[in-house]
Amino acid sequence: MSPERAQRVVVTGDGPVLVEGPVEIDLPDGTRVLSQRPVTALCVCRRSARYPICDTSHRTRKKTEESS
Amino acid sequence: MTTTAPAPVRRARPALPRARGPLSAAVLDLLRGGAAPAVGATGADPFGEDLQLALYVCYELHYRGFAGVDDELEWSPELLAFRRSLESVFLAALRGAVPGGDDVAAEIASLVTEVPGERGVSHHLRRRGEPWQFREYIALRSAYHLKEADPQAWVIPRLDGHAKAALVSVEHDEYGAGRGELMHARLFGDMMLELGLSDEYGAYLDASPAQVLAEVNFMSLAGLHRSLRxxxxxxxxxxxxxxxxxxxxxxAAAQRLGLGPATVGFYAEHVEADAVHEQVVRHGIIAPLVAEDPAMAADVVFGMQAATLLDDRLGEHVMAAWGEGRSALVRELPPAP
Incomplete structure (x- = not known):
């Protein structure tokens, strides 16, 4: 990547924050998560089962009578 | 983990499948050097075994071809004319079976809304799927996953600007971001081997029911026709x-069944990768495509509805077969080794 090209961070609004990678993510508890993907989707709603990586848990869930 | 570079393997091209009726028999005959088909597709069941296999075989000439079949037949006028008649029947049936419209945002909203307690193959596998059912599911999915991202690659030259750049970024990820051993088709093959299945391209064609073939055929149809971009x-x-x-x-299903790392890894990779791809598809591909040419909206909606219909049909077929304790494949798999 050329030094003139800035990293792009996309705030989607209704979903994760997209960060051009690879990135290291330092968490408050001292753990460090490495993502090698070209773009990483960072969870900002805290609902992801794979936090800090988005797993689409932010999506609307429709209520039904049947429970799984 | 220690890995060594794999030795290059010379793979045989897939064998021609067995015919399932007059249309597929006519295509196979032509590929074996026979005369132009004397039968027509008019009146054939658009979602049936025979028409779907005939169409699938026509399209395979654009991907990997078949053992003993002349590569030049890809552009045989007789074969293309016959394929056209098959496509017309299939496309007309799809257009007639979906509601249509041009509200892209509403279609997306319905796709990304999770309904708790929803029925479907992945729900069943997570809750109480059996190992043989998981293996069958993988064999069923292999028709697409062993050529994962290939049908969509046809559309690249038909797009422009932001939509093109964004679509290529997703395709790049599907193709392992430049690493052959990480291509999603390869990761799928590794899972097949781990489950005691063959990872050879086309190995389960004879076992694949019409619902599987129709799903892949729709991708090939829309990929190969610029008018369907x-x-x-x-x-x-x-x-x-x-x-x-x-x-x-x-x-969750693979972990519950105690399956291996390649199997868990394939789907874990897709949880994270497709969370990114969702955003890129919505904001990077569809939004600029429709902004540049609003007439695209109805086509995008048609593609979403047709793909959903075909996915639902496959799901219903699989759940109906499993519900009766039978195989969802045309031919049952040999038992796991």
């Missing part, structure tokens, strides 16, 4: 928008 984008969106939650259920 919007539909291809809609189809691609369905895969990328619905994959993450389904993949998470399959991770």
């Amino acid at each position: 919007g539909a291809l984008v809609g189809q691609f969106a369905v895969v990328e928008l619905t994959s993450s939650p389904g993949s998470a259920r399959l991770v």
Whole structure:
């Protein structure tokens, strides 16, 4: 990547924050998560089962009578 | 983990499948050097075994071809004319079976809404699927996953600007971001080997029911026709928008069944990768495509609805077969080694 090209961070609004990678993510508890993907989707709603990586848990869930 | 570079393997091209009726018999005959088909597709069941296999075989000439079949037959006028008649029947049936419209945002909203307690193959596998059912599911999915991202690659030269750049970024990820051993088709093959299945391209063609063939045929149809580029984008969106939650259920299923790292890894990769792809497809591909040419909206909606219909048909077929304790494949798999 050329030094003139800035990293792009996309705030989607209704979903994760997209960060051009690879990135290291330092968490408050001292753990460090490495993502090698070209773009990483960072969870900002805290609902992801794979936090800090988005797993689409932010999506609307429709209520039904049947429970799984 | 220690890995060594794999030795290059010379793979045989897939064998021609067995005919399932007059249309597929006519195509196979032509590929073996016979005369132009004397039968017509008019009146054939558009979603039936015979028409779907005939179409699938026609399209395979654009991908990997078949053992003993002349590569030049890809552009045989007789074969293309016959394929055209098959496509017309299939496309007309799809257009007649979906509601249509041009509200892309509403289609996306329905695709990304998770309904708790929803029925479906991945829900079943997560809750109480049996090992033989998991293996069958993988064999069923192999028709697409062993050529994962290939049908969508046809659309690249038909797009421009932001939509093109964004679609290529997703395709790049599907193709392992430059690493052959990480191509999703390869990761799928590794899972097949781990489950005691063959990872050879086309190995389960004879075992694949019409519902599987129809799903892949729709991708090839929309990929190969520039006039259907919007539909291809809609189809691609369905895969990328619905994959993450389904993949998470399959991770849970694989863990519950005690399956190996390649199996868990394939679906875990798709949970994270497709969470990114969803955003890129919505904001990077569809939004600029429709902004530049609003007439694309109806085509995108058609592609989404048709892909959803075909996915639902496959799901219903699989759940109906398993519900009766039978195989969802045309031919049952040999038992796991």
